[in-house]
Every structure is written in structure tokens, then in C-alpha cells.
Amino acid sequence: MIKPDYFTQLKSDIRFNEGLHACINCGTCSAICPAAAFYNYDPKQIATQVQSRNEQVIENLLKSDTIWYCGECMSCKTRCPRGNTPGLIIMALRQLSIETGFFAESEKGRQILALKRVIGSNILNYGYCVHVEGISSEMHPEQGPIWKWIRKHAEKVYNRLGANYGKEGPGALRKISDSNLKELDQIFQVTGAYDRFDKIEKFSKKKATEMGYNTKIESMDPYFLMIYRHNSEKHYKQKA
């Protein structure tokens, strides 16, 4: 069976159909895009490259750092005179990049393992995307000294402020009981989130092995730390 070409695969993503009609390269998206100001990134090029329907061009995109620069702020949507949304095109490209495993070919793409491990486990263990217990000052020095203090006195600080810290019942940072977490787990199973998680792990492990990391440790710690921290510094616009 011949696999459909990349453009056809992208067309099956409803967000892609919302996001790409036809681009005339006017640049109103690039003008306002925070990523374009900072990174070597140009959202109109995403639109024009994808609308070329060229297999090789799209495959290069899927393997590149380029598609991972977008911050999904959707500023592009507010300005395009043709009704395109590069941010939605990006989301469709990222999804395809994960499905194909091509994400592992780029420095920024490889980072998704870290996101899956941290955010994914927060959701399944706590029912929150982020949780104070998982935000250490070592991994987040930008949190400042105030965060150290908050974590040190977490239960007391939170409970003064309307939390029901770690307990069942309404309130901030309540314990979301296991039966609810089980429902989330089932949703993840049925809707394909676990499939995606597995792909992320599988392709990351393959890449880590290729790159010479010890993947016999389940958590792949050195690889994890590398993708979380490593920045080759070649992503930014050079000063003239």
C-alpha cells in the first residue's frame, strides 16, 4: 500500500484545513510573530513551503528545528488577509513530525520527550499540567528565591490561600482522587494520547542510542538532561 504523501496526510488534520488556504507572502504574520523576532523563523515561509506540496520540502520541515520555534500564541491569526493561521499549520506539522518520528532528527524536536515525561506524568499522577511538587528550583532557577520559600512551606502557604492542599474536596491543589485519574487514563487510552506517548518514547530511545547514550536505564537520564538543557546557539537571528 502506498503511503499517502505528506500534504495529503496534513490535509487529514482539521486544524491544517483551518490554517492553510493560500498564502500570498504579504508578511503580516511574520511582522507580528514573537518567534520571528527572536529565532531564525518566518511563519509565511511555513505557509508557502507547505503549499508547494513538495514531498522533500515538507519532509525537510518535519525534520528541522524550524517547526519547533513557534510559541502557539496565535498572533498570526489576527492579521492574515487570506484567513490563514501559520500557528495551526505548525501544530499539524508537529503532529506529523511526531507520528513519523522525524522530530528526533532536530535539536528542538527531541525536546518533546522532556515535555511528555514532565507534563504527561503530572496529568496522570496529579490531574494537573503542572504541580509545585515537580517544579524544583534546580530545574527552574528563574523562579527566584520566593519559590524556594513557597516550596519549603508549601502546605501552609497554600492553605492560607484557599487551597485544599493534597486533600480531597474542593479547593486549589486538591488531591484529585484516583477514580478521576482513572477516567483521565481511560481517555488517554481511547483517544490516542498513549499511542503518541509511546511514539515519542520509541523514537527518542532510537535516537538516543544512535547518539551514543546509554538507553538501558529506563529513564535515560543523561539523554533527558541533554535535551532539556542543550542549546547549540544556532537558532537566533544574527545582529547585522
Added chain:
Amino acid sequence: MINEGKIRVWKDYQKEIADDRYFYVRSCIRQNFFPGAEKTFLRIMRDELRKDVFEDPRHTTCTGIAYHTDIVPLETIMTTVARQFSLMTENGYENIVPSCITSFGIYTEILELWEHHPEWEEKAKNYLFKSTGREFKKPKNLAHSSDVIFKYRNEIAHLAKHCLVNKETGQPIRVVEHIGCHYSRMFPQKGIGGAEYPFVLTGLAEAFGGEVIDYPERRACCGFGFRQYLVQANRGYSIACSKKKFESMAPYKPDMIITNCPGCPYFLDRWQYVISEMEGTTYGANGYGIPVLTFEELAGLMMGYNPWDIGLQMHQVSVEPLLDKIGIEYDSHDKYCDAEGIFMGKPEIPEILKFC
């Protein structure tokens, strides 16, 4: 600046906000960093305005951050949202009020998706039933908690003990407003005031007597960028976006920043600290930062609640300069006490940023 022009724009973007019986769903980020803000919202709505705001403790994250870091597909977030709707329906509510702006954006997108592509609503029903046995009805009204506070801004201002006025000079407090990206960019009609000149925070600040400042980078994203912050290697993007905003607003000498997204105040607060450490620059007067408040925190302060019950002690940028300007009294010792009044010890002081 011609105000009539802005007022004309705001008139075009009105939205319907339910007046009572709200099903409240919390924000992951707000619960972790600004839990006092959610507590303040509930106190104002329930105790002051006597509204029915219901919270079902079984609700979870909407998985918005997971969706926008591309680790879960659309089907997953859609079904998780459907589960939230199912809890709402089960409890007999029709009006849903998310605390998070990304959530609000997600709920809006999903409802629009179902509106234009009913087969996706069918999919959601099937997925939810298959995974949890649950059924749901769509909400009749969707509003962000800042929309609700906006709706009742005049009532709150009427009950308020303070106003946003500098008590020494008599001049209005200079407010910079920062709207979350996912509030009205995707669907400008779903945001009060639209995407270019949103009014939801301006109206609130003005109701309290403040003066809202426009500045060139007002509409710029704070730089959360989801993966751009969450992965350490990318954080330069995030801080650069916030710095761009600070540099742009500084000449206008704002007294405070107000936000409605839960992430934005976190970034606008912490990046001021980091910029001070990295470059020695501070943006407030006298070596302080510009205090960043959520809309709930502002409303709570105006109502005369204890700043440390609102949660302002959790900010890295000290709010005391602003409290002093307005003439709000506070107990500096109480700042670091727990609910029983027992002192917990002070945090370390940053090296550069002045801190109370």
C-alpha cells in the same frame, strides 16, 4: 490617542455573559502560583455578590498545556473538555467559567469546532462514553472568570473600599493591561473588545478609577510559548518577549500591570527578577520592579481584603510600593505567616531587585 475611536471598537465586540449559576473550573498555573487569586474570585462572587459559583472537585486539567506542547492529540483534549462539560451537566449547570485563559481558548475552539463540524461533537460523545461511560451537554454560556468580574465591575467598585488613585498626588494609578493570547486572538468576537483593543481589563481598571496606558508592545505575547518556557534550553525566547514589553512600557512609568491569563503574571513577575540578576536593570522606581497583579488580586485589593490573604506574598516583585501609593495598609510581619498567624520565616532577598 483618540478615545472615541477605541470606544467605537469596543461597542462592536460585546459578548453575552451569564449572570449567575456558574460552574467554575480551576487553572493549573493559577492554583500553583496564584491560589489566592482563585480564592479571592470565589469570595467576591459568593460572599459579596451572592452568586452561585459551583466547584466540582472531580474536575481536572483541561490538558491545554499538553495540547499546546503537542504531546496529546486534539481528540484527547476534546474528550477531556467533554468530561468537564459532563461534570457541569451532572451538577445541573449550564454556564461554565474557566479560570485559565488557555482553557477558555480551548473551550471556545472546541465549541466552534463542534458548531461547524458536528461530526466532531459525535466523536467526542463516543470517546467520552467509551472511556468513562459519561454523557454531556454543551454549556449554554462560556465566559472567562475575567469576563464575569468585568460584568460586575461597577458593582464591585461600588462595594470597594479603595480606588486606583495615588493617595498623595490624587492622580489615577497608571495601569498597563496585558491580555492572554488565547483570550480573543482565535475568535475576536468571543472577547470583550475584540483582539486589537480588548476591553475586559481596561474596563475593570477604569471602573476602579485607574488610568490605562497604551504602549507600543501592548499586544505582544509575554513569551510563555509553552515549550519555549517549559524546556530550559528555550527559555531565552520567553524572557526576550517579556523584556521587549518591559522596555516598551518603561518610558510610560506604569505603576502596575494587570493580567487575566494565569501564566502571564507569572512570567511578567519572574522575568523582572531574572533581568535584574542578568543585567542589573529594574523597571519600577527606586530599584523595585513593576508589580504584576491578576484581575482577581486587583479586585480583592480594592475590596480591602488583606493582601496576604489574596496571595500577594507569593510574588517575586514586591507589591508594597503599589499598596503604599494607593494607601492600602498591610502588616509586613503577617506577610510570611500561615493561616494560624504563625511566622514561617522570610524568603531570601534577591541580589539586585529590591524586595520587601
Added chain:
Amino acid sequence: MMEEKKHIAIIGGGPAGLESAENLFDLGYKVTIIELSDSLGGKLNNWHRLFPDRRLSKEILNHLKNKLNRNIQIFYNSTVIKTTRKEDKFFIELNNSSSLECDAVLLTVGFDLFNASIKEEYGYGIYDNVITSADLEYLFHANKPLLTKQGKTPEKVAFIHCVGSRDEKVGNIYCSSVCCVTGVKQAMEVKQLLPHSEILMFYMDIRMYGRFYEDLYLEAQEKYHVQFIRGRLSETAENIDGSLILKADDTLAGCPIKVNADLVVLLVGYVPSKYCSSLSKMLHIKCEKDGFFAPCDTHTDRNFTGSPGIFIAGACTGPKNLEATLADARSASITIHKYLLHVPVLEQINKVG
């Protein structure tokens, strides 16, 4: 006994209305013009100099008005409130209780300019120093000084192309055709007024389609050093001193740019006159999806609406420049003449293939 002259009612006293009135009168008909305002000439009253040769609009306006025979009846400050068809004739009632009976109706209601405040991100009506091309033309026409709201002589003026045109967001996907040449003309006029100023044009395409329009583009660059940046304006923001910051992408250089300007001129496009919609309902004739009147045939029969006795000419049938409007008015005159002489018309073009 001499047969009574056939009577044509022309709704709209702008250039198309005036040109067709004169031609129809010369062809031997009785002509009445129904004009909305208190003067003839339509938009020609608002322009200072016309492209491509920069002659004064007043020249054409006077020419069109002067050649009107004094026997042409003109109703000023009038709108049509009701029309009734009686066999081959039309009975028209006006807002001031006047009425007339005629054998043919010619609609020359012209166009409106895009309301730039709809394009919120450009800040018209919000920021002091954002004006439209129409505002600028008025300044030239009234010989008013070109100053910022703060009373300063602008050093940097930015012209923004495609405001309200080629834009799905505001609901007009068509090109208004004449804004590019208007912008280039005005850029040169500003440079003549303010020789030390820097002029920037933010465009998507430079559409200099008409005869000698390209010459203007060359002159703007070579003689007046007008700078052209290929990038559609994304956003205007205001600095603390009232000057403006423009965010665009220099698409040819491939990078986003932020440019300061003292004055921003929005080149606003055409929108259908609101009378297109109301008259189409009243007379049961069609408009196209862009809101302008629909001709019977795109190529061969642009002045007939398809409804016997009702004809259209000028900008109400789509954006066009002045010479095309005048030519269209003459074309309508011949079409109406043949109709009133009962010259048989081919029912429809035979489709090939």
C-alpha cells in the same frame, strides 16, 4: 404632431451621471438627474489632482458641468424612495414628494470609500497621526498645511497599500485597482510639499496597470526617492510622542521590521455604495458577491442589468479610474439609445464547448 421625447432618469450626478446625461441629451432625449447631495460631480469634488498627469480635478469637474445643457432637469438633495413599472415606463417617487415618469433608468450611484476604522490594527480614529488618502487629498485640495496633530512638520511619511482591499478579514477580497497609483501620486505630492521628508510605501504589489502609470512609479523612485517596501502593514502602534511605529515584514529582505513614522496615510479602497444594495432590492436587479451591480454580460454587455429599461454605469459596477468611468458612461448612452430605438438585442451569447 411631434412624438414626445423619450425620457431617461439618471440616478447619481457624479462623473458617470454627468457624462451620460450630456451624451443622451445630444442623442435627442429628455434627461433628468437625481442627485443625493447639493452639488454635482460626486467624488471629483473631493480630489485635488488626478493621475496620471496630475491635472486638477476641478478641470474635469468644470468641463463635465459646463457641457450639461441647461434643459437637463436636476433634482438636488434627492433620493428615490419608490419605483413602479408600468409596461414600458417607470414611475419614480422622490423623498421630497417630487415624482417623474421615464422610459429608462440609468444607475450611476458611484462608490463609497472603505471606512478605515474597521481595520482596527491600523489605528485610524484612535491614533492622532493616522489619516487616509482621502483625508490627505482634502488637505491638498483645501491648501491646508501638512502637519502632525502635535503641530510638527512630518519628517517621515508612510503610505499603506491595500487598506480595505484584498482582505478577507474585512470582507473585501477584490483589488480596488486605483489605490496603488493614488498612493504613488500622493507620495510625490507630499515630497513636493516637504522636500526633506522621507516617504515609504508599504505594498504587496504595485499595480500600475493604466497607461503612463508605470511612468509615475519610475518618477517616484528616480526623482522623488520614494522608498518601496514589499510588506503589508501588520500593525500601527503609537509612541509616547505621538509618532507611530509600524510593524511589517520586509518580505524581499526576509526579516520583520519596525519603522517609525510621523504620519501614516492609509490608501483606502472602494466599497459598493449603500445605494447598490437598496436600489437592487427596489428595482429587483442583481448585485455580484462583491456588492457592486451585476452586468448582463461580463465582457459584451456591461451596461444592461438584464431587467428591461434599467441600466448601470460607472464605479457602481466595480472599482475603476476616471477615464474608464467616462467611457462606461458613453457606452451606457449608446446601449440605452439602442434600447429606446427598439434595436433587437442578442438574447444570450452562445456558449462554446
